[in-house]
Amino acid sequence: MSEIFVGIDLGGTFIKVGCFDSKLKPLSKISAPTEAEKKARIVIENLARTAEQCVAKASFTMDDVSAVGLGCPGPARYSEGIIEAATNFPTFRNVPICRMLSDRLGGKTIVFENDANVACFGEFVAGAGKDVNDMVFFTLGTGIGGGIINKGKLLSGAGDNAAELGHIIIYPDGRLCNCGQRGCVEAYASATNTAKRATEAVEKGQPSTLKKVLDEKGEITCKDVYDHLKAGDKLAKEITDETAKALALVCINMLHVTEPKRIVFAGGMIAAGDILLNRIKDYFNEHIWNLRQETVDICFATLGEDAGIIGAAALAKQAAEGKLESA
């Protein structure tokens, strides 16, 4: 019997599964439709089947699997293994997903975590944070997700909602966020809100080459903003600067709270590249205290979309080694 680990990234559209050896070297990778609109029983059958196929693809059987890690967007009662109600899974009501998946997979240990935490752990064990012990992680996508590694472990709070870093308020009474708060960093610096701020500015009549995009496509995406930034558009630069400043401010705040050695940004928006990263560093240096010289590294993630399956497998490994309570 070998010792392999399965990492599952359960998204609203696709299930991604990876098999990894005991050193977290990838053995196989597979994805399948989630069918999120169907009943929990069917989604969980899809999960189990995709996991079995991935294990078979790596030329192993489920008997060889030590533990399974499962990452899933919140809100969920992760420590209890239950999805109470999730926007991505409209039919789910108090679904004991860990127990159901474990039963279907012959009693395997299932470790269940927030998807941003899982991706954070992936970058920590195998990506941009693999040489540090204390890290903060942001995913810049539709929203902003977060994760915190403290002394080599994912930080979890009193409930299951630590590291909701997108909802740190940086501009009190500022832009309205989807969460109901005003001035969250997510309301400025997510990919969605970066595009939205550009759209609003163009609609208000600010001169920009992005106007043509809006007129022709009916919308401006975050990628459009960066494309036009690279082409020298002034508004695109202003919008990017505001994104970078918002991100620099949360970097400073996180430095003063959990004091990471490294801050890692992931998600679609990092495609903007060094222009964005350098502006974040500029604003960080401009706004940080002068009590001492700070040496925190600010960088981009390196694993791309695989962070989730690697992180989930790594959490499964940690649980199997008894370092974590498993669900």
Added chain:
Amino acid sequence: MSEIFVGIDLGGTFIKVGCFDSKLKPLSKISAPTEAEKKARIVIENLARTAEQCVAKASFTMDDVSAVGLGCPGPARYSEGIIEAATNFPTFRNVPICRMLSDRLGGKTIVFENDANVACFGEFVAGAGKDVNDMVFFTLGTGIGGGIINKGKLLSGAGDNAAELGHIIIYPDGRLCNCGQRGCVEAYASATNTAKRATEAVEKGQPSTLKKVLDEKGEITCKDVYDHLKAGDKLAKEITDETAKALALVCINMLHVTEPKRIVFAGGMIAAGDILLNRIKDYFNEHIWNLRQETVDICFATLGEDAGIIGAAALAKQAAEGKLESA
């Protein structure tokens, strides 16, 4: 041989020492002048002598002491046991205070921590946080210090500077803080800055009964602000509201970062009482997200000035029990 623990709170003016039994029940308490302006050797002799006197007062000898905890204002290299340079101790340069004190006390284990962290740990083991596992702590004094308890342990970061919660930026490009940043919560809501904002408003001509205080005493203190608030002064209410809002915003941000079960405020400013506490809660409820009902408790500390010696003794006990690496 009994098992007692010594907690030391090293301030710029006074050394406070307490002896505690293995259940952290207080046995004796004593204080003495620090003589902070003198050489490190003399300050450390004062520390050692005061500790010995406190132990004797409890009818024990140093042989009965399991370990000693020492809290001291930053900056310091706590994990190395070294005060590099501290504003409170003008002659100190790279003083290996833990080794020197340990040598003087016959090789006792010395646990060294930031004073706000120590007070936080005191409130956690014996005060306002004794029935929770996850807590955030703020001391509102000249500055704002902080501490974080995560799963029953003090959170420390990559260096020795986690939980510098007074320097969370809440108003970007706002009031200048002593640290060089703009818009820190400390620049609004410390006792000093609450008084300073009142003074500035009176000097600008805002009508207030505090004008008479400024004219007569030449300064407005934080206590004056609260006294006049209680007497119904409108400016005092505005100033207090701004303090409460700033504190509510950092409560929200801390909830989204480390997710405490309880947030505890300490320091001279909590003498303001329920008027301040209720305003903090009002602003918290007004500005918090609506994704779920939050149940974090916001309250005042209960140990007063003893939090430091109790926390230091508790850290000593934790170290003696092998739960913490000692310095």
